[in-house]
Amino acid sequence: MKFKFSSFEVDDGMLHSAAVITAATFSCLMSGFVLQNIWRKYIVRQRIKRRREESKLSIQKMGDYLMQHGLSVDKRNIILDMPMAELQRKLQNGSLKALDVLRAYQSKAIEVTKDLNCVVEPIWEAEEQAIACDFMTGKKSPLHGIPVSLKENYHVQGYDSTGGMAKFIDCPQPDDNVIVKTLKEQGAIPFMRTNLPQTMMVYESSNPIYGETRNPHDPKRGPGGSSSGEGCLIGAGGSVLGFGTDIGGSLRIPAHMCGVCCLKPTVGRISTEGTHEVHKGATLVPGATGPLSRDVDGLVLAMKSLLVSHMFELDRSVPPIPFRPEIYEDHRPLRIGYFHDIGYMPSVPACERGVREVREILEKNGHTLIEFKVPRVDKALELFAQCVFGDGCKTFTDALKYDVVDPSFKLTYFLIHQAPEWLKRVAGFFYRTVGHDPIPKKVLVAAAGIKSVSKWWGVVEDLQAYRKKFEMEMRANKLDAIISPGFAYAAIPLGKAFLTVGAVAYTNLYNVINYPAGSLPVTKVTEEDEKLLENYPTKTLYAKNIKKLSKGSVGLPINVQFVAPPYQEELVLRLMKEVETSIKLGERHS
Numbered sequence: 001m002k003f004k005f006s007s008f009e010v011d012d013g014m015l016h017s018a019a020v021i022t023a024a025t026f027s028c029l030m031s032g033f034v035l036q037n038i039w040r041k042y043i044v045r046q047r048i049k050r051r052r053e054e055s056k057l058s059i060q061k062m063g064d065y066l067m068q069h070g071l072s073v074d075k076r077n078i079i080l081d082m083p084m085a086e087l088q089r090k091l092q093n094g095s096l097k098a099l100d101v102l103r104a105y106q107s108k109a110i111e112v113t114k115d116l117n118c119v120v121e122p123i124w125e126a127e128e129q130a131i132a133c134d135f136m137t138g139k140k141s142p143l144h145g146i147p148v149s150l151k152e153n154y155h156v157q158g159y160d161s162t163g164g165m166a167k168f169i170d171c172p173q174p175d176d177n178v179i180v181k182t183l184k185e186q187g188a189i190p191f192m193r194t195n196l197p198q199t200m201m202v203y204e205s206s207n208p209i210y211g212e213t214r215n216p217h218d219p220k221r222g223p224g225g226s227s228s229g230e231g232c233l234i235g236a237g238g239s240v241l242g243f244g245t246d247i248g249g250s251l252r253i254p255a256h257m258c259g260v261c262c263l264k265p266t267v268g269r270i271s272t273e274g275t276h277e278v279h280k281g282a283t284l285v286p287g288a289t290g291p292l293s294r295d296v297d298g299l300v301l302a303m304k305s306l307l308v309s310h311m312f313e314l315d316r317s318v319p320p321i322p323f324r325p326e327i328y329e330d331h332r333p334l335r336i337g338y339f340h341d342i343g344y345m346p347s348v349p350a351c352e353r354g355v356r357e358v359r360e361i362l363e364k365n366g367h368t369l370i371e372f373k374v375p376r377v378d379k380a381l382e383l384f385a386q387c388v389f390g391d392g393c394k395t396f397t398d399a400l401k402y403d404v405v406d407p408s409f410k411l412t413y414f415l416i417h418q419a420p421e422w423l424k425r426v427a428g429f430f431y432r433t434v435g436h437d438p439i440p441k442k443v444l445v446a447a448a449g450i451k452s453v454s455k456w457w458g459v460v461e462d463l464q465a466y467r468k469k470f471e472m473e474m475r476a477n478k479l480d481a482i483i484s485p486g487f488a489y490a491a492i493p494l495g496k497a498f499l500t501v502g503a504v505a506y507t508n509l510y511n512v513i514n515y516p517a518g519s520l521p522v523t524k525v526t527e528e529d530e531k532l533l534e535n536y537p538t539k540t541l542y543a544k545n546i547k548k549l550s551k552g553s554v555g556l557p558i559n560v561q562f563v564a565p566p567y568q569e570e571l572v573l574r575l576m577k578e579v580e581t582s583i584k585l586g587e588r589h590s
């Protein structure tokens with residue numbers, strides 16, 4: 001048979017050859033594509049393996065070095081037991097050497113990371129800096145000789161900031177970030193880099209490069225995240241001051257689960273330049289940087305030392321507001337709002353008791369406590385998801401292309417980041433009908449992305465309206481501050497955070513409204529709390545999971561959050577210090 005096109009004729013044979021050529025080209029392209037994918041994934045796996053080995057080797061080398069140059073156990077333990085104020089005083093008056101303090105903390109950090117895997121690598125330049133500190137004469141800077149640990153996503157010259165993602169291996173940072181520069185200028189010695197979960201958008205603690213960090217109070221449980229390594233290292237006594245980041249609770253969740261203090265400042269109060277975030281462009285609910293410490297004095301010292309002209313000069317977007325001692329040291333009685341339940345899922349009995357006990361302390365100290373109802377938490381959660389996943393999670397999926405997805409991140413990655421919108425809707429339907437919870441659907445649909453600029457502007461308006469509503473509620477009650485649970489529950493078994501992820505509402509609320517929030521350890525889970533857990537209401541799927549996963553948590557730390565309007569960090573710290581002092585006095589008298 002012959003086909004006649006306008007100027008030439010095509011017979012069967014030609015048609016057949018064309019089909020064969022097309023099929024061959026197509027299968028070549030397909031196999032090329034498949035082979036390229038396999039090759040890329042292979043290269044990535046090799047890169048991950050090499051980086052992991054380098055990290056282990058560097059930690060081991062530091063351990064070996066300390067065997068020869070370390071301190072005696074007694075001397076080391078005396079230093080490690082010092083609260084921040086005493087450590088600072090002794091370094092200032094010269095009765096402690098910076099090098100001894102560094103060696104004490106290096107050796108403790110290397111010791112605890114063997115079991116807990118909280119350190120990703122030591123910062124080798126620390127030794128040189130400590131020696132320089134000890135040779136210094138004249139007036140000492142406030143952080144003189146204080147070792148500080150840094151979450152891995154803080155840019156440090158010469159080191160990678162991977163955020164647990166293979167794509168960023170072998171990209172050494174050209175410079176220290178603004179906080180690191182300011183800390184060094186103030187005499188601090190960055191000495192360890194700490195672990196985090198892959199992408200940092202989960203409150204788990206594992207990534208394929210550096211592995212899984214465990215809880216210092218129960219290694220079968222997670223330390224929270226994403227500043228997992230910081231919470232764990234400080235909680236285990238291997239660091240006295242550290243720094244992390246927080247977009248939805250990543251400073252406060254690990255602080256709560258590991259029993260340490262932290263402060264998430266208002267975004268803008270201190271510099272956020274030079275930290276690795278996957279979705280830096282999502283500025284409506286941006287990431288905060290902030291300190292974690294063993295005690296409130298550590299947080300105060302960190303803030304005083306950072307809020308100085310050096311930082312304001314390095315990052316001119318930061319308003320030059322120095323630390324205001326007049327607010328921190330004020331004794332004026334305050335009106336403080338409190339809640340135990342975000343209005344979405346109740347906090348477990350231990351967390352509720354934590355807030356109750358802090359309330360009693362504050363009332364005894366002369367403050368007025370008023371019950372506060374959080375305005376529409378479903379809206380806050382939806383806004384959070386719209387703001388951080390507004391691109392339909394493309395930034396996240398691009399960052400993880402060819403990467404190994406960590407087992408602890410797989411469900412989040414699949415359902416929130418990768419699934420097509422129809423599947424998100426089906427999952428949302430499941431949560432609503434079987435899980436008796438309408439909120440996940442809103443979050444999942446939000447994570448499918450904002451479809452137009454006008455819809456995006458609508459989100460901006462909604463966010464502004466929600467922030468105003470919150471402010472008006474506080475004004476209506478004439479509130480100066482708020483206290484609320486450190487989180488919905490204490491540390492749960494490793495890898496299970498996704499099953500309870502709605503609990504993030506307890507922390508990300510304060511990111512959505514951009515209020516400074518501190519977290520303070522106030523109690524531990526008791527046998528009585530465990531008994532009361534039996535009556536924990538389990539209306540939703542999340543609540544059922546919380547009840548199940550919270551069993552066996554006696555002895556785990558419980559924190560309370562302290563919150564104030566934007567730029568009132570000093571007020572937050574004042575209240576935290578007041579409660580910390582009262583708890584210590586109470587312990588001494590009991």
Ligand SMILES: CCCCCCCCCCCCCCCCCC(=O)NCCO
Binds near residue numbers: 202225246287381415
């Ligand atoms: C399956 C749907 C669940 C919907 C309900 C819950 C909302 C979940 C929102 C997504 C989870 C985000 C967790 C964030 C953890 C902390 C992140 C953070 O602060 N990162 C800091 C990065 O520097």
